[in-house]
Amino acid sequence: MxxxxxxxxxxxxxxxxxxxxxxxxxxxxxxxxxxxxxxxxxxxxxxxxxxxxxxxxxxxxxxxxxxxxxxxxxxxxxxxxxxxxxxxxxxxxxxxxxxxxxxxxxxxxxxxxxxxxxxxxxxxxxxxxxxxxxxxxxxxxxxxxxxxxxxxxxxxxxxxxLSPWFLLCTGMLALFLGVEKRKAELRLLETRGGRTRSVLKRYSLPLLNRMENVVTTGAIMTYAIWSSGPQVQGASTPWMMLTLPFVLYGVFRYQLLSDPQEIARKTDELGHETGGQSERPEEILLQDLPILLTVVGWVSTSFVILSLKSQGLI
The missing domain is CATH 1.10.357.140 (UbiA prenyltransferase)
Structure with missing residues (x-):
């Protein structure tokens, strides 16, 4: 055959x-x-x-x-x-x-x-x-x-x-994803048990929550500063501030998906454990519709603003 x-x-x-x-x-x-x-x-x-x-x-x-x-x-x-x-x-x-x-x-x-x-x-x-x-x-x-x-x-x-503010924002958002990944892994360890990463023994949810607060604030602030325009060596136009709501919603939505109470609520509704998505950022992008729509909205809005700027219309 x-x-x-x-x-x-x-x-x-x-x-x-x-x-x-x-x-x-x-x-x-x-x-x-x-x-x-x-x-x-x-x-x-x-x-x-x-x-x-x-x-x-x-x-x-x-x-x-x-x-x-x-x-x-x-x-x-x-x-x-x-x-x-x-x-x-x-x-x-x-x-x-x-x-x-x-x-x-x-x-x-x-x-x-x-x-x-x-x-x-x-x-x-x-x-x-x-x-x-x-x-x-x-x-x-x-x-x-x-x-x-x-x-x-x-x-x-x-x-x-690249603008230094853009790089700082990228780094802060990446740290945010890393912290959320460890939070999800720790959550799965607590609920399902079994073998897992040895490094999780050094983490706790209170510690990761404090780290999350720092990097979330840093990511939002650096993006806000970058989007405020060329006066601070940021974006080419202050109109990029219009994209800030997408970033805020995306960050808050991501936090919601990794929240233990939200995971427990979905578990009660569906009858099985649904947590751990934020352990795999690529899964959230592909499977969570609000996150996907947020990314599409952010990219589309950025493209329109920067296109109008390149043509001298704004």
């Missing part, structure tokens, strides 16, 4: 964790806010997006190889293609080497800046998986740094100089 090509490629594609690629969309922020909408600019940002997808997927493959034994004992992770035996370890190693080597080679050929950023991202992933993910506070910092490097990558691919 001849096996169809799609059935062969499907587990190999799923092993790359394409749902995680939504994290790399931040590379498009730099050309968007710089009002760079030409075909060449779009292709440069798309290249950065593809390179970060390849680099990140290579480490997902390596992680799944390293964790294959524990994944096979996990009720959910046992379904991952490598743990389930749908993708062999030699093939996974070859895929990881090809993706990582290709992303590094192409990035350096494009520009020294982009090559340095992609290389820095790869080194960060090595440090995170070897040590940082088991080191309290530094684990969240490493997650945030990965997002900042992605934003830098989008700018480097298109030779754009």
């Amino acid at each position: 001849i096996t169809s090509l799609p059935s062969v490629l499907s587990p190999h594609l799923m092993a790359l964790r394409p749902r995680q690629w939504t994290k790399n969309l931040i590379v498009f922020a730099a050309p968007l806010f710089a009002s760079r909408f030409t075909v060449q600019d779009s292709l440069a940002a798309a290249l950065a997006f593809a390179l970060f997808c390849c680099a990140s997927s290579s480490f997902y493959l390596l992680n799944d190889i390293a964790d294959i034994d524990s994944d096979r004992r996990h009720p959910v992770k046992c379904k991952r293609p490598i743990a389930a035996g749908l993708v062999s370890i030699p093939v996974a190693l070859g895929m990881a080497g090809l993706l990582l080597g290709g992303s590094l080679l192409i990035s350096w050929r494009h520009s020294v800046a982009l090559g340095g950023i992609v290389t820095g991202y790869a080194l960060l992933q090595v440090a995170y998986n070897l040590r940082l993910k088991r080191t309290v506070i530094l684990d969240i910092t490493a997650i945030a740094t990965g997002f900042v490097l992605r934003a830098y990558g989008g700018a480097a691919a298109d030779r754009i100089v």
Whole structure:
């Protein structure tokens, strides 16, 4: 019996964790806010997006190889293609080497800046998986740094100089996502038990709540300052203040989804545990309609404002 090509490629594609690629969309922020909408600019940002997808997927493959034994004992992770035996370890190693080597080679050929950023991202992933993910506070910092490097990558691919306020806001929002991720993991540990990350032993919900307050305030303030206009080396027009409500709602909605009382309410209504979405930011973007509409509204409003500014209409 001849096996169809799609059935062969499907587990190999799923092993790359394409749902995680939504994290790399931040590379498009730099050309968007710089009002760079030409075909060449779009292709440069798309290249950065593809390179970060390849680099990140290579480490997902390596992680799944390293964790294959524990994944096979996990009720959910046992379904991952490598743990389930749908993708062999030699093939996974070859895929990881090809993706990582290709992303590094192409990035350096494009520009020294982009090559340095992609290389820095790869080194960060090595440090995170070897040590940082088991080191309290530094684990969240490493997650945030990965997002900042992605934003830098989008700018480097298109030779754009980013505002310091934009970078600070990106870092604060990334820290917010990291804190929310740990909160969700801790919540799942308390409700379901079982094996989990060793670093969670050093965290508590009160501590994470205090950290959340700091980074949430920092993210909103830095975005508000950036959007207030060129007077503070921020956005090219103060009309970007119109996008602030989207940021506020998005942050508050994200907090709602990770709130224990909200999780308990949904559990009572549906009869099963529905919490833990904020453990996986890519799942919220793809599955929570209000968050998705907020992102679409923010992007659309920003595009209209910056387009009118580039044409001198505002």
